[in-house]
Structures are given as structure tokens and as C-alpha cells.
Amino acid sequence: MWRWQQKLIRVAVYTDTGTSKDLSAVLKALAAFPELAVETLKVKDIQAGRLSEFALVVFPGGSGGGEGKALGDEGREKVRQFVREGKGYIGICAGAYLASSDYPWSLNLLNAKVLDKQHWARGNGTVEIRLSDDGKTVLKRPESASVRIAYRQGPLLAPAGKPGLPPYKELATYVGEVALKGAPKGVMPGTTAIAAGEFGKGRVLCFSPHPEKTPGLEDFLRHAIAWIQQAP
Known part of the structure; x- marks a missing residue:
């Protein structure tokens, strides 16, 4: 079984333009793990090169376009x-x-495209996802193929086939769906809910839904960090 290093793992959390007004859930979830030293960063900190002080960075919910443009x-x-x-x-x-x-x-960073971009604002709810064998291993749910998780208009991911980027591992797929605000039914099931990939020497793990807002699944973040720390 993988064990945490004795040294604290320094984690940066982006909290500037584009993020949700309420980041308490993700900060609370990370603060629950004593192995982590968590600090928030702004755009100016990242542009100044301060990411080099950390082992990994978390970009939370809000607006992907808002974060990227900022x-x-x-x-x-x-x-x-x-x-x-x-x-x-x-x-x-x-x-x-x-x-x-x-x-x-x-x-x-991730060789993924977003399906049904026209209906990205498809609503909020709780959905069922199914973990793949890789997902069960990475997220430490060997006996649980399916879990219910909070969804807040996250991306419906699919392989992009982009040259120069390795394909991602599908850790979980959507079984249920949220199809509100005019979004068509039948699109969400089967799309990637959790993906993990490599970029250069580093690792990337993305959650379309919100484990930090789902009681009992907050440890998905801890296991994601553990998987990232195992990068060669």
C-alpha cells in the first residue's frame, strides 16, 4: 500500500478570477488531510513563477474560460x-x-475534448458514475463500481486524439445524467467523468463532478494526490 511521505506535500489552490465565489468545500476537504500544506494562489503569483514552490496545483470549480483567460x-x-x-x-x-x-x-494538458459544448450549462444534480478498474485502484474503491456524486455542469469528456499527447485513462464514466435547461437527454451517459493522464514528466487528474461537495467522497482528492505523487 502506498504511504504518504513524511514531508508535507505543498498544494497550491487557484482562487482568483474564474473560480466559484464559494471555495470552502475544496479548501475544507484539503485541510482535512494533515499530510498537506495548502496555500491559495492568484494569477500574479502564477505568472511570477511561484508554482515552483509546490508539488501540485488544484484548479477548482467556477468557469473554465474565466480561469483560462485570467x-x-x-x-x-x-x-x-x-x-x-x-x-x-x-x-x-x-x-x-x-x-x-x-x-x-x-x-x-489532457488529451480530451468536451462533448455537447452548446449545452455546457446543463444544470446541477446528483448523478451515478461507474468506476473503471483503473478508477477503483487509483481512488481506492476496490469493492464499489458505482457511486453517486454531486454534479455542477462539469464537462462531458471524450478522447480528443490530439497528436503529441498520450491518451488519458478513464477512471469513471457517467451512468446517470443531468439534462436540464434544454440539454438533450441521452448524451451524458457513457462519457468520461474522471480522467487521468500524463503530461511531460507530470501527471494530471480531472474530475468533471465534485467529490469535495459529496459527503463520503472527499477522500477522492487525497487518493488523486497520492497517484500524482507516484509520477516517475
């Missing part, structure tokens, strides 16, 4: 360089949109 070309390249050199990235909802390879403001 970072600008300079900030986005700083994040890419950070991961390329062996560090980690966790994206939650908006952070998963941001990590994709599908928008002008994307980080292009």
Missing part, C-alpha cells in the same frame, strides 16, 4: 511548464474544462 498566455504556459517538469495538476469541474485540449484558453 491566466493569459503567460500564466497558462507557467502551468504547463510546471506539470511538464514533473509536478501535478488536479482539475475539478471548471478545472477539468481548463485542462482539456478543446478551447483557445485550454491548457492542453
Whole structure:
């Protein structure tokens, strides 16, 4: 079984333009793990190169476009360089949109596209997801193929087939769906809910839904960090 290192793992959480007004859930979830030293960062900190002080960065919910545009070309390249050199990235909802390879403001860290972009604002709810064998291993749910998780208009991910990026591992797919606000039914089931990939020497793990807002699933973040820390 993988064991945490004795040294604290320094985690940066982006909390500037584009993030949700209420980030208490993700900060509370991370604060529950004594192995972590968590600090919030602004755009100016990232552009100034402060990511180098950390082992990984978390981009939380909000607006992927808002986060990406706020970072600008300079900030986005700083994040890419950070991961390329062996560090980690966790994206939650908006952070998963941001990590994709599908928008002008994307980080292009994950070889993923977003399906049904026209109906990205498809509503909120609780949905069932099914963990793959890789997902059961990474997220430490060996006996639980299906779980219910909070959904807040996260991306419906699918392989992008982008040259130069390795394919991602599908850790979970959507079984249920949220199809409100005019979104068509039948699109969401089967799309990727949780994806993990490599970028350069680093690792990327993205949650379309919100484990930090789902009682009992907050430890998904801890296991995601553990997987990232195992990068060669």
C-alpha cells in the first residue's frame, strides 16, 4: 500500500478570477488531510513563477474560460511548464474544462475534448458514475463500481486524439445524467467523468463532478494526490 511521505506535500489552490465565489468545500476537504500544506494562489503569483514552490496545483470549480483567460498566455504556459517538469495538476469541474485540449484558453494538458459544448450549462444534480478498474485502484474503491456524486455542469469528456499527447485513462464514466435547461437527454451517459493522464514528466487528474461537495467522497482528492505523487 502506498504511504504518504513524511514531508508535507505543498498544494497550491487557484482562487482568483474564474473560480466559484464559494471555495470552502475544496479548501475544507484539503485541510482535512494533515499530510498537506495548502496555500491559495492568484494569477500574479502564477505568472511570477511561484508554482515552483509546490508539488501540485488544484484548479477548482467556477468557469473554465474565466480561469483560462485570467491566466493569459503567460500564466497558462507557467502551468504547463510546471506539470511538464514533473509536478501535478488536479482539475475539478471548471478545472477539468481548463485542462482539456478543446478551447483557445485550454491548457492542453489532457488529451480530451468536451462533448455537447452548446449545452455546457446543463444544470446541477446528483448523478451515478461507474468506476473503471483503473478508477477503483487509483481512488481506492476496490469493492464499489458505482457511486453517486454531486454534479455542477462539469464537462462531458471524450478522447480528443490530439497528436503529441498520450491518451488519458478513464477512471469513471457517467451512468446517470443531468439534462436540464434544454440539454438533450441521452448524451451524458457513457462519457468520461474522471480522467487521468500524463503530461511531460507530470501527471494530471480531472474530475468533471465534485467529490469535495459529496459527503463520503472527499477522500477522492487525497487518493488523486497520492497517484500524482507516484509520477516517475
